[in-house]
Amino acid sequence: MSIFKTKSFWLATGMTLACSVAGVLLAKLPYVNLIGALVLALLLGIAMQVFPQQVRQTAQPGMAFISNKFLRLGIILLGFRLNLVTLARAGVKTILVAIIGVAGTICLTYWLSKKFGAEDELATLTACGCGICGAAAVMGVSPQIETNDEERKRENEVLAVAVVCVMGTVFTLLEIGLKPVLGLSAPQFGIVAGGSLHEIAHAVAAGGAFGESSLDNALIMKLSRVLLLAPVALIIGYWYQRKFVRRSVAQHQPTPKKLPIPWFLAGFILTSVLGTFLPLSAVVLDSFVQAAYIFLGMAMAALGISVNFRVIFQRGGAVFGAATISSACLLTYMVMMAKWFF
Template sequence: MSIMKTRSFWLAAIMTLICSVAGVLLAKLPYVNLIGALVIALLLGIAMQLTPASLRNEAQGGIGFISNKFLRLGIILLGFRLNLEKLAAAGVKTILVAAVGVAGTIVLTYWLSRKFGAEDELAILSACGCGICGAAAVMGVSPQIETDDEERKRENEVLAVAVVCVMGTVFTLLEIGIKPLLGLTDPQFGIVAGGSLHEIAHAVAAGGAFGEASLDNALIMKLSRVLLLAPVALIVGYWYQHRLIKESEEEHTKEPKKLPIPWFLGGFILTSVLGTFLPFSTAFLDGLVQAAYIFLGMAMAALGVSVNFKVIFKRGGAVFGAAAISSVCLLVFMIIMSKIFF
C-alpha cells in the first residue's frame, strides 16, 4: 500500500512540477506576465485533464497531498519576499491605507456577491482574493473554511482564482492606459497600482511600466496588503467557526469543531522576520521566493487537475459582477488616497 502511495505522490509531483516550472518560465514573457505564474500553472493543471484517465486516477492521492501541503510550504517561503523594514520606512499611512482598502474591498465584494446570488464560500474566497493578493490569498484563506464537499470547495477555489486573474489583468491594462489622464506622479501611480491590483504580478507589471520609483511604491503598497493575509485568515476562520457553533447549538449538537489555526501563516510571518533581520544575500532570498512560487504553482496545478471546470462557467456571473464593481471602487479609493497622502 505504501508503495502505491509513494508512486502516486511522485507521479503527481512530476505532473504538477512540469506545470509549475512552465508557469514560471512563461510568466517571464511579455504580455503573458500580466497573467502571473500561479494562474498559468492552474491553467496548465486544467489542461492535464486531457491526459489519460488512468494516469490521473493513479496520481489522485498525491494530487491531494500536493494541493494541501505544498500550498502551505509555498506561502511560508513567500514570507521571505516581505521586508518589514521597508514597510516600516514607508510609514504607518501605507499600512493604514492598505488595511482600509483590504477591509473595504473584502466586505463590499462579499456583500455584492451574496446579493447577486453567489454561495457563501465562493463569495468570501473571491472577496479575499480581490482584497489581499489574488490567488495566494484565495488558497491561504481556503483552509480556514471547513466543508464536507471537497469537490465543491475546489470548484470554488478555481472560480475565485479565475475572478481575481481576469479582474486583475483587465484593471492592469486599464490603469496603464488611463495613467496620463489621472494627473498622478509616477510614485503616486505606484501607490495606486499596488493598492488596487490583485496579484503581485499585476502590481509589478503596472508599476514597472512607469519607472523605478513607480515600481518600488507599487511593491511596497502591494506587500502591505500581503501582510494582512494572516490576520484576515484568522478572522475568516473565527467567523466561520462562530457560525458553526451557532448552527450546532440550533441543532442541539454538543460537539462544535475547534477553531482551525493557520499555523502555516505563522510560518509566513516568521520567514518575513528572518528575511528582514538576518543577513541573507539578495540572491539567496530571491531563490527562496522563486522556490515559493514553484511550490505554490504545484499546488495550483494540482487544484487544476482535480477540478470540474465545466461547473465553474455555470456559477461565475455573480462573483465576476461583484468583483468588477468592487475593483472599480478600490481603484477610485486608491487614486484619492494617493493624491491626499502621497
C-alpha cells in the same frame, strides 16, 4: 505506508512540477507576465485533464496531498518576500491605507457577491482574493473554511482564482491606459497600482511601466496588503468556527472543539522576520521566493487537474459582477489616497 513511497505521489509530483515550472518560465515573457505564474500553472493543470482518466485517478491521492501541504509550504516561503523594515520606513499611512482598502474591498465584494446570489464560501474566497493578493490569498484563506464537500470547495477555489486573474489583468491594462488622464506622478501611480491590483504580478507589471520610483512604490503598497493575509485568515477562521457552532447546535450535532489556527501563516510571518533581520543575500532571498512560487504553482496545478471546470462557468456570473464593481471602487479609493497623501 508513507505517501512519499506511493506511485500516486510521484506521479502527481511530476505532473504538477511540470506545470509549475512551465508557469514560472512563461510568466517571464512579455504580456504573458500579466497573467502571473500561479494562474498559468492552474491553466496548465486544467489542460492536463486531457490525460487518460485512469492516470488522473491514480494520481488523485498525491494531488490532494500537494494541494494541501505544498500550498502551506509555498505560503511560508513567500514570507521571505516581505521586508518588514522597508514596510516600516514607508510609514504608518501606507499600512493604514492598505488596511482600509483591504477591509473595504473584502466587505464590499462579499456583500455584492451574496446580493447577486453567490454561495457563502465562494463569496468569501473571491472577496479575500480581490482584497489582499489574488490567488495566494484565495489559497491561504481556503483552509480556514471547513466543508464536507471537497469537490465543491475545489470548484470555489478555482472560480475565485479565475475572477481575481481576469479582474487583475483587465484593471492592469486599464490603469496603464488611464495614467495620463488621472494626472498622477510616477510615484503616485505606483501607490495606485500596488493598492488596487490583485496579483503581485499585476502590480509589478503596471508599476514597472513607469520607471523605478513607480515600481518601488507599487511593491511597497502591494506587500503592505500581503502582510494582512495572516490576520484576515484568522478572522475568517474565527467567523466560520462560530457559524459551525451555531449550525451544529441548531442541528443537534457535536460542535467543533477548537478554532482552526493557520499555523502555516505563523510560518509566513516568521520567514518575513528571518528575511528582514538575518544577513541573507538578495540571491538567497530570491531563491526562497522562487521556491515558494514553485510549490504554490504545484498546488495550483493540482487544483486545476482535479476540478470540474464546466461547472464553474455555470456559477461565475455573480462573483464576476461583484468583483468588477469592487475593483472599480478600490481603484477610485487608491487614486484619491495617492493624490491626497503621497
